[in-house]
Amino acid sequence: MSQSRTTPSLKGLGSRSKTPQGFSEISIPATSIHKVEADGVYVFYRAAGDPSSPIVLLLHGFPTSSFMFRELIPRLATDYHLIAPDLPGFGFTEVPAERKYIYSFDRLAATLNAFTQVLKIKRFALYVFDYGAPTGFRLAMAHPDRVTAIVSQNGNAYEEGLGDAWGPIRKYWAEPTPENRDVLRQNILTLEGTRWQYTHGVSDPERVPPEAYTLDTALLERPGNKDIQLDLFLDYASNVKLYPAFQDYFRKATPPLLAIWGRNDPFFIPAGAEAFRKDIPNARVEFLDHRSLSNYTTNVSSILYFQRKTIGSALISSKYRWMRSISSCLLVTRIPRNIVRVILLN
Numbered sequence: 001m002s003q004s005r006t007t008p009s010l011k012g013l014g015s016r017s018k019t020p021q022g023f024s025e026i027s028i029p030a031t032s033i034h035k036v037e038a039d040g041v042y043v044f045y046r047a048a049g050d051p052s053s054p055i056v057l058l059l060h061g062f063p064t065s066s067f068m069f070r071e072l073i074p075r076l077a078t079d080y081h082l083i084a085p086d087l088p089g090f091g092f093t094e095v096p097a098e099r100k101y102i103y104s105f106d107r108l109a110a111t112l113n114a115f116t117q118v119l120k121i122k123r124f125a126l127y128v129f130d131y132g133a134p135t136g137f138r139l140a141m142a143h144p145d146r147v148t149a150i151v152s153q154n155g156n157a158y159e160e161g162l163g164d165a166w167g168p169i170r171k172y173w174a175e176p177t178p179e180n181r182d183v184l185r186q187n188i189l190t191l192e193g194t195r196w197q198y199t200h201g202v203s204d205p206e207r208v209p210p211e212a213y214t215l216d217t218a219l220l221e222r223p224g225n226k227d228i229q230l231d232l233f234l235d236y237a238s239n240v241k242l243y244p245a246f247q248d249y250f251r252k253a254t255p256p257l258l259a260i261w262g263r264n265d266p267f268f269i270p271a272g273a274e275a276f277r278k279d280i281p282n283a284r285v286e287f288l289d290h291r292s293l294s295n296y297t298t299n300v301s302s303i304l305y306f307q308r309k310t311i312g313s314a315l316i317s318s319k320y321r322w323m324r325s326i327s328s329c330l331l332v333t334r335i336p337r338n339i340v341r342v343i344l345l346n
Contacts, residue, residue, distance in 0.1 A: 029077035031070070035092075039114035040099045044092035045085040046070075048077035054148070055121055058084040059112070061130020061155070062229070063194050063216045065091025068129065083124075085115055087135065089228040091219065103231040105131075105239055109138035116146075123148055128155040130268070131232070134239035137246045144253040152259045152276070154268045157246040161272015163265070173237040181230055188233075189226045191217045201264025250279035257283040 031048040046066045056076060058069045066084035073082045086093040087108050088101060095101045112135055116124075125148045128136040133155025140147045156162065168187070172180040187193055195213045199205035220226060250257070257280050261273035276283040 028074045031073050031077070031082075035094075036115070036118050038118045039111040040096065041088050041101065041111050042094040042096075043085050043088075043111070043115050044094070045083055045115075046073060047081070047083050048073045049079070049081040051081050053079065053081045055081045055083060055124040056127055057116070057121065057124045057136070058082060058127040059129065059132025059136045060084070060087065060090065061128075061132050062090075062232070063197060063220060064212065065216075065219070067091065067212065067215060069127075083119065083121070085112070087112070087131065089225065089232065103228045104235045105134050105138065105232070108135045109142075112136070113139055113142065122146060125149040125151070127151045127153070129153040130155060133157065134236075134242065134246075137249065138242070140253070140255070141245060141249045144249060144255075147253070147255055149256040150258070152257065152261075152273075154260075154262055154265050154272075156268040156272040157243055157250070158272050158275035159240065159243060160275055161268050162240070163267050163269040165266035169233050169236065172234060176234055181234075184230060184233055185226055189220055189229055194220065200266060201262065247279050250276070254280055254282075256280075259283060259285045261285065261287050263287045 029048050031046050033044065033046055035042050035044050037043070044066070046069065058066070058073070060066055060068050065086045069082075069084045073084065076082055088095050088111055089103055101107065108131075116139070123146050126136045126140065128150065129152075133152060134157075136150075136155075137157060140150070168180075168183055172184060191213075194217045195210075197216075198213045199208050202208055220229065257276055259273040259276050261268075261270055263270050270287060273285045273287070276285065
């Protein structure tokens with residue numbers, strides 16, 4: 001199945017053409033949707049762009065799905081092959097009951113690895129958000145030669161990046177009792193809890209479009225899904241234990257890394273973004289007001305462009321280096337409402 005659209009109002013996207021009436025029109029690349037079996041799971045994913053172009057693998061976080069990338073994907077698809085799967089327990093990925101799937105971050109990473117093998121994805125840049133970070137970083141540690149670069153959107157890998165909002169979840173780690181589990185169920189896994197994920201720290205919460213958090217809530221309400229999320233809350237402690245291993249990977253592999261961080265995120269605070277520079281000195285860090293990508297891509301023409309020449313040349317480089325210095329390849333400009341527009345230039 002596929003979806004496509006054409007609009008004359010978005011500048012800098014797709015290709016221009018003349019209509020029979022002589023008006024200029026912009027054609028936006030279509031985003032197709034698919035399902036493929038991997039690791040005994042029917043993985044739903046969105047894809048766009050020429051399959052022969054350099055690949056960017058986009059990994060969502062909690063409480064969302066690949067839907068969070070719906071505005072970003074067409075903005076990159078003229079230059080890249082974008083692939084955005086729904087992780088098990090999220091979106092429209094289906095896990096058969098007979099699979100007896102164990103919802104842990106190790107298992108999510110194993111399923112993701114199987115997914116890349118089924119699609120024959122050999123090399124890719126990672127775009128990770130929230131839960132997508134520890135999932136993608138596990139994949140990167142296991143196959144460092146396959147990852148050409150990392151963009152981290154509030155995707156944490158440092159203890160100093162954990163904010164006070166983790167307090168109730170940390171208590172659950174220390175005492176995984178039914179009572180502590182129920183506190184999280186009643187305070188996070190609700191419509192208001194999900195809406196808060198999108199609106200906290202936003203200057204005007206009423207301007208946040210409701211469709212994303214409404215969809216997230218509907219999917220959370222599916223039978224058994226809240227227990228899946230609570231199991232993942234508990235297992236997030238395994239990611240914290242792996243932070244030193246992630247950092248060792250950063251030091252040894254030195255992947256070019258761009259951190260785009262919501263400064264008002266109460267879970268993953270700005271110190272987590274700055275910490276990347278300890279292990280990757282050339283890491284570039286840019287701050288937004290909020291961690292949710294949907295708050296920005298809906299109303300602006302572009303948040304992020306990767307220039308094809310930059311990644312493409314790295315993929316054919318004998319040393320497989322994305323760029324010598326990421327800081328020399330970034331141009332940062334300000335666009336309306338003080339939103340950062342980041343363009344990677346060769």
